[in-house]
Amino acid sequence: MIVFGKSGQVATELARLLPNATFFDRNEADLNDTASCVQKIRDLKPDAVINAAAYTAVDKAEEEEDLAHLINAAAPTAMAEACAELGTPFVHISTDYVFDGSGETAFAPDRATGPLGAYGRTKLAGENGVRAAGGAFAILRTSWVFSAHGNNFVKTMLRLAETRDTLTVVSDQIGGPTSARAIAHACVTIAERLKRDEGIAGTYHFSGTPDVSWADFAREIFAQSGKHVVVQDIPSADYPTPAARPANSRLDCRTTEAIFGIPRPDWREELGLVLSELEVQK
Numbered sequence: 001m002i003v004f005g006k007s008g009q010v011a012t013e014l015a016r017l018l019p020n021a022t023f024f025d026r027n028e029a030d031l032n033d034t035a036s037c038v039q040k041i042r043d044l045k046p047d048a049v050i051n052a053a054a055y056t057a058v059d060k061a062e063e064e065e066d067l068a069h070l071i072n073a074a075a076p077t078a079m080a081e082a083c084a085e086l087g088t089p090f091v092h093i094s095t096d097y098v099f100d101g102s103g104e105t106a107f108a109p110d111r112a113t114g115p116l117g118a119y120g121r122t123k124l125a126g127e128n129g130v131r132a133a134g135g136a137f138a139i140l141r142t143s144w145v146f147s148a149h150g151n152n153f154v155k156t157m158l159r160l161a162e163t164r165d166t167l168t169v170v171s172d173q174i175g176g177p178t179s180a181r182a183i184a185h186a187c188v189t190i191a192e193r194l195k196r197d198e199g200i201a202g203t204y205h206f207s208g209t210p211d212v213s214w215a216d217f218a219r220e221i222f223a224q225s226g227k228h229v230v231v232q233d234i235p236s237a238d239y240p241t242p243a244a245r246p247a248n249s250r251l252d253c254r255t256t257e258a259i260f261g262i263p264r265p266d267w268r269e270e271l272g273l274v275l276s277e278l279e280v281q282k
Contacts, residue, residue: 001191002044004029004037004079005052009150010093013184014052022046026053031071034078041082048089048191051076058097058119059242065118072122077129084135089194091187096143096175096207098124101246108252109141109203117243127203136198138190140183143207143249144217147180148277157218158278161227171215171233175249176207179270186262193260200259205251208267220268225275
């Protein structure tokens with residue numbers, strides 16, 4: 001198996017699950033150079049490919065949309081086309097940012113898309129390219145990724161808690177925090193199923209449960225880590241960012257459970273595992 005990505009949150013977890021897989025970081029397979037990615041696939045002829053690499057700087061993408069498009073759209077499209085030529089299953093990780101975040105209903109995989117910014121537009125373009133390639137593919141949309149490595153909300157909250165006893169956190173954006181560990185397990189399960197049944201190719205959703213606001217996510221982080229920090233709710237309007245964030249990031253994951261037997265993980269339990277790992281790292 002080939003995994004594109006090596007140091008990211010999900011790729012790090014995949015490395016734990018797949019000790020015999022071949023991992024490519026940006027120095028070994030530059031996603032800016034789609035031909036190099038394609039050549040890796042053609043040379044190794046793997047039994048499956050997982051793309052865990054992406055341009056994820058949501059705000060910076062507003063200024064670097066061309067670069068984000070190259071990494072998030074052109075590269076996975078080329079990978080999917082190479083996999084289709086070889087008959088190799090291809091699993092691609094995407095995001096809730098392909099939706100406009102309207103309403104309060106969880107987005108089903110077949111709901112109309114409408115990204116609010118450059119990051120979402122480039123990820124949607126990547127999805128469309130993967131579908132058009134015509135191979136055995138699975139696009140796995142997820143949300144609010146966290147782990148003991150990389151940059152994420154959990155680690156940011158813990159860092160801020162070292163110097164502050166009160167924090168203001170957005171409370172009008174709702175979604176399902178999802179551990180990178182759970183996403184990695186889902187990707188492997190899906191890849192293995194695709195090897196046996198190309199008929200299940202399609203777009204799937206996977207996020208943690210229960211859905212929660214960023215503010216309540218922060219409260220649980222501090223409660224489990226024993227940090228005495230007061231979280232004050234604020235609206236998104238009080239925390240402006242270059243790129244708009246979806247107010248509703250809820251994902252309907254029922255099809256993923258029905259087809260693959262993968263239930264939504266309880267992010268509170270996953271958070272406990274991450275906090276334990278971070279404690280060991282100290």
